[in-house]
Amino acid sequence: MDIPKIPIGHFIELFINFLVDHFSFATKAFSVVMEAGLEFLEHAMMAVPPLVFIVIAAALVWFLSKKRSLGIFTLVGLALILNLGLWNATISTIALVLISTLIAILIGVPLGILAAMNKTTNRIVMPILDVMQTMPAFVYLIPAIPFFGLGKVAAIFSTVIFAMPPSIRLTCLGIRQVPTELVECAEAFGSTRWQRLIKLELPLATNTILAGVNQTVMLSLSMVVIAAMIGAKGLGGEVWKAIQRLQMGNGFEAGIGIVIVAMILDRVLQQIGKRNN
Amino acid sequence: MKRIVTLLAVVALIAALAVPSFAGGKKVKLAYVEWDCAAASTNIVKAVLQERLGYDVEILPVAAAAMWQAVASGDVDGMVTAWLPVTHADYLERFKDKVEDLGPIANGAKLGWAVPSYVTVDSIEDLNKNADKFNGKIIGIDPGAGLMRVSENALKEYNLDKFELVEGSGATMTAALSNAIKNKEWIIVTAWTPHWMFGKWDLKYLKDPKQVLGGAEHIDTVVRKGLKEDMPEVYKVLNNFKYTSIDQLQKVMAWNQEPGSDRYENALRFIKENKAQVDSWLK
Numbered sequence: 001m002d003i004p005k006i007p008i009g010h011f012i013e014l015f016i017n018f019l020v021d022h023f024s025f026a027t028k029a030f031s032v033v034m035e036a037g038l039e040f041l042e043h044a045m046m047a048v049p050p051l052v053f054i055v056i057a058a059a060l061v062w063f064l065s066k067k068r069s070l071g072i073f074t075l076v077g078l079a080l081i082l083n084l085g086l087w088n089a090t091i092s093t094i095a096l097v098l099i100s101t102l103i104a105i106l107i108g109v110p111l112g113i114l115a116a117m118n119k120t121t122n123r124i125v126m127p128i129l130d131v132m133q134t135m136p137a138f139v140y141l142i143p144a145i146p147f148f149g150l151g152k153v154a155a156i157f158s159t160v161i162f163a164m165p166p167s168i169r170l171t172c173l174g175i176r177q178v179p180t181e182l183v184e185c186a187e188a189f190g191s192t193r194w195q196r197l198i199k200l201e202l203p204l205a206t207n208t209i210l211a212g213v214n215q216t217v218m219l220s221l222s223m224v225v226i227a228a229m230i231g232a233k234g235l236g237g238e239v240w241k242a243i244q245r246l247q248m249g250n251g252f253e254a255g256i257g258i259v260i261v262a263m264i265l266d267r268v269l270q271q272i273g274k275r276n277n
Numbered sequence: 278m279k280r281i282v283t284l285l286a287v288v289a290l291i292a293a294l295a296v297p298s299f300a301g302g303k304k305v306k307l308a309y310v311e312w313d314c315a316a317a318s319t320n321i322v323k324a325v326l327q328e329r330l331g332y333d334v335e336i337l338p339v340a341a342a343a344m345w346q347a348v349a350s351g352d353v354d355g356m357v358t359a360w361l362p363v364t365h366a367d368y369l370e371r372f373k374d375k376v377e378d379l380g381p382i383a384n385g386a387k388l389g390w391a392v393p394s395y396v397t398v399d400s401i402e403d404l405n406k407n408a409d410k411f412n413g414k415i416i417g418i419d420p421g422a423g424l425m426r427v428s429e430n431a432l433k434e435y436n437l438d439k440f441e442l443v444e445g446s447g448a449t450m451t452a453a454l455s456n457a458i459k460n461k462e463w464i465i466v467t468a469w470t471p472h473w474m475f476g477k478w479d480l481k482y483l484k485d486p487k488q489v490l491g492g493a494e495h496i497d498t499v500v501r502k503g504l505k506e507d508m509p510e511v512y513k514v515l516n517n518f519k520y521t522s523i524d525q526l527q528k529v530m531a532w533n534q535e536p537g538s539d540r541y542e543n544a545l546r547f548i549k550e551n552k553a554q555v556d557s558w559l560k
Contacts, residue, residue, distance in 0.1 A: 020350075142342050146350035150308060150337055231308070231337035231347075241338060243448045244311040245473075246455065 020146045027147040034099075034153045042095045050087050054078040061264060065271035070264075077260035086235065086257045093234035094261060096152060096227075097220045100159040104216050108164045109209060112171025113197070122172070129165040137162055137226045145230065155227035163219035170212025174205030210273040214266060221262045235261070305334045305511055306353040308344040312447070314471045314496065315358035316540055317529040318382060322357055322518055324544035325555060330510055341365070342421065348501050349375040354508070355500030355515055357382055363491040364388065364423035364469070375502055379516045381495035385523040388424050389482040389490050390415065390431070391468035391475075393458050400484035401435050408439035410463045416453045417467045420444045428467050431489040442467075454478070469494070471527050473534055496526075517558040525551075 045053070057078060062071030081090050115122040137158050148154040178201045186196045202209075224236030231237075238254035305326055309319040319336050326332040337353065345365070347353045349372035359365050359378065369378070390401060398407050415432075417425050428442055445453075450466050451474055457464035458478055465483070474480065498515050505512045520526050532543040548555050 142340075142346050145343060145346045145352060149350075149352040150306075150339060150343060150347040228338075229340040230343045231339045233337075237338065241311050245313070246448060246451045 016143050024147050028149065031148045031153040034156065035149075035151075038095060038099055038152055038156075041099065042092055045091045045095060046088065050082050054082065057264075061268055065268050066275070067267075067271060070267050070271070073267075074264050077264060081257050081260060084253050084257065086238065086254060089233070089235045089238050089254065090257050090261060093221075093224055093236065093258070096155060096159070096224065096232060096234060097217065097261075097265075100156050100163060100220045100223075101213075101217050103156065104160045104164040104220070105167055105213055107160070108167030108212070108216065109171050112168040112209075112212070113175060113202075115168065116172040116175035116201075117193075117197070125168065129168060132161050133165045137223065138229070141226070141230050151231040152233075154230050155223075155232035158230075159220050159223040159227060162223050163216045166215035166219065167209075167212045170215070171205065171209045174208030174212075175201045177208065178204045207273055210269065214269040214273065217265050217269060218262060221258060221265070224258065303332045303508075305332045305508070306337065307334065308337045308339050308347050308353040308356045309358050310341050310344055311338045312358070313473045313530045313533060314386075314526060315356075317526060317533055317543070318357045318496070318518075320540040320544040321529065321547055322515065324541060324548055325514060325518075325558065326511060328545070328548065329555070329559060330514070332511065341419075342368070345369075345372055345376075345499075348372070348499055351375075351501045351503070353501070354504055354511065355498065357496070357498045357515070357518065359497040359499040360386065360423070360469075360494055361497050363427055363494055366423050367421075367426075369499075376499050377502055377504070379498040379500060381497050382518055383520045383523045383526050384493060384495045386494040386496055387470040387482070388427065388494055389468055389485060390428070390465050391480045391482050392463070392465050393454075394479040394481050395461065396463050396481075398483065399481075400486065401431065401437075402484075402486060404435070404437055404465070404483070405439055407463075408437075411440070411465055413439050413441060415440055415442050415465045415467065416450050417442045417444050418447045418450050424467050424469060427490050431485070431487075434487050434489045471523060471530055473530060476527075476531055476534060514558050517560070519558075521554065 048056070054075060058071045058075040061074040062068060065071075078090075081087060111121075111125060115125045140161070141154065141158050144154045144157050148157050175197075182200060182204070183196065186200050191199070224232065224234060225239050226236070228234070228236035228240040235254050235257045239251050239258070242248070242251035242254060307319055307322065309315040316338070323334040323336050326334045337347075339347065344353075344356055344358065345368040348356055359369070361369060361378075369376075392398065398404060404411070415428065417428060419425070425442065425444070431437070432440060432442060454464060454466050454474060455478075456462075468474065468480070468482070498518060500512065500515055504515075529543060529547055532538055532546065533540050
């Protein structure tokens with residue numbers, strides 16, 4: 001018995017080549033715009049003297065979270081990053097994560113709402129999310145190069161794919177968890193579907209949605225090292241470079257940088273979520 | 278929600294206040310793999326193009342597959358790190374219509390299996406007898422590398438049935454080697470020259486009488502199709518760029534290994550010390 005192998009790989013390759021031939025001009029153009037935006041954000045953040053930046057960031061964190069301890073942690077943590085000589089890499093990573101997260105949320109949250117309201121959408125979206133979350137990033141990173149070029153935009157592309165699922169899932173979950181009594185009540189008062197969504201479901205789901213956003217930020221940060229393999233640089237680049245050269249100390253230093261950024265972002269977002277209660 | 282808006286507003290404000298400094302002028306993009314030989318060569322080319330011709334050169338450290346893909350898709354202008362005929366054979370085969378191979382920058386590179394010099398085995402043929410001492414393992418690198426493919430062949434050709442080739446990465450290979458040397462243990466790694474590990478530790482290649490692991494390798498410059506028309510000057514430099522021997526490259530790599538050294542500074546030093554040679558690249 002010799003069953004011929006189904007040529008899945010072959011067809012995928014043909015498909016990708018077709019896309020490259022016919023659509024890469026559009027994705028390339030998109031890439032140029034994105035890169036300019038990213039560069040602008042990066043230059044902007046780097047134009048601020050580091051010490052001033054650190055103080056502003058600490059004050060902002062304190063204000064947003066209403067927690068002095070977190071403000072102090074931000075101050076000390078960022079100062080440590082500056083001291084380790086990782087400032088530029090950190091800024092570049094933060095810019096990358098900010099933009100990736102923003103795109104992921106802008107696509108993810110509406111999609112989550114749609115999936116919660118519409119059964120068909122739900123059925124289509126959920127298996128795609130499984131693929132997005134489990135497909136090893138490298139599998140689509142290399143084919144992404146002809147579309148988005150080497151570097152940050154391809155990195156953003158992969159980061160968005162990897163980090164978006166929690167935003168969609170938790171938005172969908174949050175809306176579905178709204179108690180049926182309340183939904184019935186809203187219907188009894190004659191509210192339209194829109195009114196029900198805006199005035200009842202979204203406010204009640206905010207916490208769950210924010211938890212999803214939080215997850216998205218964390219996943220974006222965890223992608224930075226993989227994204228470094230296609231030239232995203234930043235802290236992930238430092239980690240990757242150090243590992244390749246067996247400089248474990250440097251690897252850990254850059255790793256600590258990532259952890260500090262992650263902790264600050266995570267705690268601030270959590271506090272915002274809590275205050276919404 | 279209000280806080281998120283505030284946060285975004287602050288970010289936007291900082292962005293608006295800053296003056297973006299977009300570098301004007303002629304841009305060249307080169308990709309390289311974070312190996313020491315690649316980093317050394319790439320920085321030298323960068324320095325020559327920047328200091329002598331006034332180009333603005335961006336160098337991107339990426340994975341080997343990404344490097345080839347990027348040159349093939351024209352996203353970067355070229356690279357000076359193509360290991361041929363063996364290591365990168367698969368990539369060249371895949372992209373040969375989309376790239377141009379400008380020939381070697383250095384001959385006498387080499388692939389093989391290396392052991393610490395305190396290991397008393399000298400030839401691959403004698404490995405089977407000593408399999409226990411090596412725990413039956415040969416420490417390899419990335420599964421996709423050409424070196425791994427020829428290593429598989431070597432296992433077959435020499436009937437090394439007591440050995441398995443362990444996949445990992447360049448980093449895990451050097452980590453395993455470092456650890457074994459610290460404990461004076463026996464270890465075999467898949468290796469290539471030039472590589473910093475030969476400068477750091479006392480290693481030797483195992484003899485390969487059947488020549489399975491390939492003879493000498495050369496490191497080539499590969500550029501995207503169309504570079505010759507778009508940027509003739511850059512093309513010329515990349516085409517002429519060549520070391521007098523592999524030792525010259527090893528020397529720069531050794532500079533880069535010195536603690537606290539800067540690769541770009543070392544590239545400038547190379548240009549200064551080899552003025553006539555660099556001049557000949559520009560002609």
